[in-house]
Amino acid sequence: MILGAAEVGYVEMMAETVTAGDPTYTGxxxxxxxxxxxYHVTEPEVRENADASVYQDQIGVSEIAMETExxxxxxxxxxxxxxxxx
Amino acid sequence: MDLHGKKVIAIGERDGVQxxxxxxxxxxxxxxxxxxxxxxxx
Numbered sequence: 001m002i003l004g005a006a007e008v009g010y011v012e013m014m015a016e017t018v019t020a021g022d023p024t025y026t027g028x029x030x031x032x033x034x035x036x037x038x039y040h041v042t043e044p045e046v047r048e049n050a051d052a053s054v055y056q057d058q059i060g061v062s063e064i065a066m067e068t069e070x071x072x073x074x075x076x077x078x079x080x081x082x083x084x085x086x
Numbered sequence: 087m088d089l090h091g092k093k094v095i096a097i098g099e100r101d102g103v104q105x106x107x108x109x110x111x112x113x114x115x116x117x118x119x120x121x122x123x124x125x126x127x128x
Binding site: 001002003004005006007010014036037039041042045046049050051054055057058059062063066 | 094099101105115
């Protein structure tokens with residue numbers, strides 16, 4: 001699962017939903033732990049795998065407007081507490 | 087993490103990076119994109 005949201009709160013909610021389950025307990029994934037590996041598109045793990053020119057064309061401008069560090073920290077924290085996530 | 091050969095779900099956001107862009111990046115890394123959709127938080 002690769003996310004593109006720009007706000008830390010949105011990223012956290014989506015990442016939590018596809019790993020441990022819907023944290024708001026309002027949707028169909030409440031209590032459903034999918035345990036999917038989740039990344040944000042700006043994370044080095046994604047960028048290093050991608051074609052550099054495609055990445056720059058598609059993500060470069062959007063990335064400038066984002067506070068990426070807190071997003072990365074949030075996604076990594078959620079990933080690390082999900083067993084079996086690479 | 088090696089994306090080559092992996093199956094990817096791309097969840098974009100209207101005000102962030104959109105799913106088509108995420109999918110293009112994932113494909114350039116050799117991944118297969120199964121689903122791409124955009125969320126809108128307001």
